[in-house]
Amino acid sequence: MAHNNLNLKLKVWRQKNANTTGAFVKYDVNDISDEMSFLEMLDVLNEKLIVTGEEPIAFDHDCREGICGMCSLYIDGKPHGPWEANTTCQLHMRAFKDGDTITIEPWRSNAFPIVKDLTVDRGAFDRIIQAGGYVSVNTGNAVDGNSLPINKDNADASFAAAMCIGCGACVAACKNSSAMLFLSAKVSHLALLPQGEPERKSRVLNMVAQMDKEGFGSCTNTGACEAACPKEISIANIARLNKEYLRAGLTAE
Amino acid sequence: MLNAKIPAGKLEEKWVDYKGHCKLVNPANKRKMEVIVVGTGLAGASAAASLGELGYKVKAFCFQDSPRRAHSIAAQGGINAAKNYQNDGDSVFRLFYDTIKGGDYRAREGNVHRLAEVSSNIIDQCVAQGVPFAREYGGLLSNRSFGGTQVQRTFYAAGQTGQQLLIGAYQALERQVALGNVTMYARHEMLDVVKIDGKAKGIIARNLITGELEKHFGYAVLLCTGGYGNVFYLSTNAMGSNVTAAWKAHKQGAYFANPCFTQIHPTCIPVSGDHQSKLTLMSESLRNDGRIWVPKAKGDNRKSIDIPEEERDYYLERRYPAFGNLVPRDVASRAAKERCDAGYGVGTSKQAVYLDFAAAIERYGKTEVSKQGLSNVSHEEIIALGKEVVKEKYGNLFDMYAKITGENPYEVPMRIYPAVHYTMGGLWVDYELQTNVPGLYALGEANFSDHGANRLGASALMQGLADGYFVVPYTLGNNLADEIYNAPIPTSHPAFEAAEKAVADRINTLKNINGKQSVESFHKRLGKIIWDKCGMARNAEGLKQAIAEVQALKKEFWSDVRIPGEINEFNPELDKANRVADFIELGELMCVDALARDESCGGHFREEYQTPDGEALRDDENFMYVAAWETTGEHEWALHKEELKYEVIKPSQRNYK
Numbered sequence: 001m002a003h004n005n006l007n008l009k010l011k012v013w014r015q016k017n018a019n020t021t022g023a024f025v026k027y028d029v030n031d032i033s034d035e036m037s038f039l040e041m042l043d044v045l046n047e048k049l050i051v052t053g054e055e056p057i058a059f060d061h062d063c064r065e066g067i068c069g070m071c072s073l074y075i076d077g078k079p080h081g082p083w084e085a086n087t088t089c090q091l092h093m094r095a096f097k098d099g100d101t102i103t104i105e106p107w108r109s110n111a112f113p114i115v116k117d118l119t120v121d122r123g124a125f126d127r128i129i130q131a132g133g134y135v136s137v138n139t140g141n142a143v144d145g146n147s148l149p150i151n152k153d154n155a156d157a158s159f160a161a162a163m164c165i166g167c168g169a170c171v172a173a174c175k176n177s178s179a180m181l182f183l184s185a186k187v188s189h190l191a192l193l194p195q196g197e198p199e200r201k202s203r204v205l206n207m208v209a210q211m212d213k214e215g216f217g218s219c220t221n222t223g224a225c226e227a228a229c230p231k232e233i234s235i236a237n238i239a240r241l242n243k244e245y246l247r248a249g250l251t252a253e
Numbered sequence: 254m255l256n257a258k259i260p261a262g263k264l265e266e267k268w269v270d271y272k273g274h275c276k277l278v279n280p281a282n283k284r285k286m287e288v289i290v291v292g293t294g295l296a297g298a299s300a301a302a303s304l305g306e307l308g309y310k311v312k313a314f315c316f317q318d319s320p321r322r323a324h325s326i327a328a329q330g331g332i333n334a335a336k337n338y339q340n341d342g343d344s345v346f347r348l349f350y351d352t353i354k355g356g357d358y359r360a361r362e363g364n365v366h367r368l369a370e371v372s373s374n375i376i377d378q379c380v381a382q383g384v385p386f387a388r389e390y391g392g393l394l395s396n397r398s399f400g401g402t403q404v405q406r407t408f409y410a411a412g413q414t415g416q417q418l419l420i421g422a423y424q425a426l427e428r429q430v431a432l433g434n435v436t437m438y439a440r441h442e443m444l445d446v447v448k449i450d451g452k453a454k455g456i457i458a459r460n461l462i463t464g465e466l467e468k469h470f471g472y473a474v475l476l477c478t479g480g481y482g483n484v485f486y487l488s489t490n491a492m493g494s495n496v497t498a499a500w501k502a503h504k505q506g507a508y509f510a511n512p513c514f515t516q517i518h519p520t521c522i523p524v525s526g527d528h529q530s531k532l533t534l535m536s537e538s539l540r541n542d543g544r545i546w547v548p549k550a551k552g553d554n555r556k557s558i559d560i561p562e563e564e565r566d567y568y569l570e571r572r573y574p575a576f577g578n579l580v581p582r583d584v585a586s587r588a589a590k591e592r593c594d595a596g597y598g599v600g601t602s603k604q605a606v607y608l609d610f611a612a613a614i615e616r617y618g619k620t621e622v623s624k625q626g627l628s629n630v631s632h633e634e635i636i637a638l639g640k641e642v643v644k645e646k647y648g649n650l651f652d653m654y655a656k657i658t659g660e661n662p663y664e665v666p667m668r669i670y671p672a673v674h675y676t677m678g679g680l681w682v683d684y685e686l687q688t689n690v691p692g693l694y695a696l697g698e699a700n701f702s703d704h705g706a707n708r709l710g711a712s713a714l715m716q717g718l719a720d721g722y723f724v725v726p727y728t729l730g731n732n733l734a735d736e737i738y739n740a741p742i743p744t745s746h747p748a749f750e751a752a753e754k755a756v757a758d759r760i761n762t763l764k765n766i767n768g769k770q771s772v773e774s775f776h777k778r779l780g781k782i783i784w785d786k787c788g789m790a791r792n793a794e795g796l797k798q799a800i801a802e803v804q805a806l807k808k809e810f811w812s813d814v815r816i817p818g819e820i821n822e823f824n825p826e827l828d829k830a831n832r833v834a835d836f837i838e839l840g841e842l843m844c845v846d847a848l849a850r851d852e853s854c855g856g857h858f859r860e861e862y863q864t865p866d867g868e869a870l871r872d873d874e875n876f877m878y879v880a881a882w883e884t885t886g887e888h889e890w891a892l893h894k895e896e897l898k899y900e901v902i903k904p905s906q907r908n909y910k
Binding site: 003016017033034035036037039040043044047049050051053054055056058060061062063064065066067068069070083086090092094115116119121122123125126129130131133134135136137138139140141142143144145146148149150151152155156158159162163165166189190193195196 | 299302303306317318319320321322323324326327336338374376377378379380381382383385386387388389390391392393394410411413415416417420423424425427428430431437439462489491492493525526528529530531533534653656657658659722723726769771773774815817818822823825826
């Protein structure tokens, strides 16, 4: 396939660590093939920086196939950039035009402190899971997998919620830095399955309490999270979360 | 000869007997015993969670920002288990047999049979954790078929089985973190094993945020750190996947087994240019409906759709009429390479073949016409109906292909080429998953034990979880039962101090080279050497050249690499430099191993050893052994052999014609 080369201007957030203030730094990148991924474009820039004695830009990434949830980046005001239902690592340079200026920022949220440049600490998500995002079953206790049939619609809806890759785009997209879409996906995944039933009430109460403790903001139902989610997690999960929370609150001991 | 300590007795009774007689550690003692788990993929997360549940004090380490991100997450297809839910003749024995045969008779019978035995428990455990496997309308679990088998035994969760299984194990792990049984160290990398009196007693880890070195004591160290496919630079592995933990163990005396056994997956999106950082897999399931071809004429530059049917060479169907496009991975990969090397490749790089869905689209379209009872349907309408069916089956893969290549695979054939995907080799372990260094274990892809010279699809997830959930909780206790008399060793012990100093010195040396070339540029050059000379096909002359080239590259790396930034800060370039330095040394050993194995088997294809029609030619008389390498000095290794005894299965030549 024929491809084009692009010359671009980048405005990248640089910040040495959590204790220093950061600033935008401008870079020119030239002869970028539009077949490259966005992260490969940053690789090219970093190689140039290293050879000229500058520090490369730190950004998180790992699988580069849209599933590990490690990559982030707020690109031109959108988490994971301009393509819908997409992660930054799967964004390709044909999304841009020659001469474009691209602004690149880290996830912006108090609950995700900056580690360096574009890298943030998303440990808050792990702590929310620790608060109750599991089924309390020890290895070796399980009965036969087919002993408990599960309605296919529920199994499919549970799976649709479980597709969450924990990247944090929903938090970054939200003007309040709310983690409700993430939490709702986690609560829905287990609330829709019979295995999740015994701990259904305590799970939602404890996970919501931990979310609040981490400093995430409130949900005002703007839907920005759903629009930014690379796995198209539905905002209907937030409605289910609210129902689960009310139900637990009204019927708890 | 190495002793794998496989229990005596009948094959199907070995594991049962072992479990009935192994030593136990009582709950009060478990609470006093610290155990270190490095890596939190399927093997590590399942092991850390299970050991925490048993009461051990577990310390778990991963280099990612969260244990949920380990590369097990990227597995697409599924996980095998001998449930026989389909009533199609599956059994523990059949899963065992398929795995041994798929591995081209280079795996251990005892281990593989145990794997097949516990496979059913894995599915039950995952369901109990809330893993949302695909289900039928009756509410029961769904299965599909995979390569190398004649039964449907693969359980799956759409195209992201790996992520769902890992989330299950991760959630179990986080539960133990909440209960205080597991301490999690994310963004930490293990940089050495600490040995005291010949036993593994801890690790040196580097906090990747601050750059500080930490000393951690443990009664045992479990390495669950995955495979080493990134030695090739380009692979389907995650960018961070590395051999460092396993290599450090090797440098501390652990044998590295069958390093040259690597799996090249036939259907990946081809390389598009020098900028390429990683390769993306297109699931094996596509070969059910796609037909693979190249032009019949050399150097044919026409567009795919302009090449008429009679001028296309469906080379797999031609060479392997019985299995056609569904031959095993190693066979399909070699056939693609053969065509491209002979000048028939397609695309700008000429290093690609077509995977074409046109025939499937038309076939499905016609089926829809008859299903829906339509008449007077135009060809265009048939094609439109067929595309709908294909979209439902493979839509997410077609979308991913379109994003990466900018081409529409509904209109033009996909271009594919083989890519490095999995490594069957790894640290040598005995039946208990213990390396030859007492107290040091290797689980999952990091060990060598179950897949022989070629792994079957949907078996990697099975092995990782078998090792972590159902094997190591028993075998670890058997060894730790003797350790209860020994007090924990403080990390002020001279052995810890010395290990920490050695790690710090190495980092300082690396950082102070202050050369001119980036880490990445060395990694790329290493990858090219290994791919060209120790990739899909190897020969003695090429391997000898590769060894010399890698040795020279090592010298150049240690005199001219440039690492920006500081040691005591978040510095991904420094992390990468450490890993690439280890990959270079491993690369040499892979070539040494490939050169010593004068036969072809599974993924190891030595050009000198092939049948007249180009198939792998095994030499069971001389090479039916595991090659376990001991490091004896710079560029020097000693070979230890573990004889493979086939007591139940009779090895034969694989035939797919």
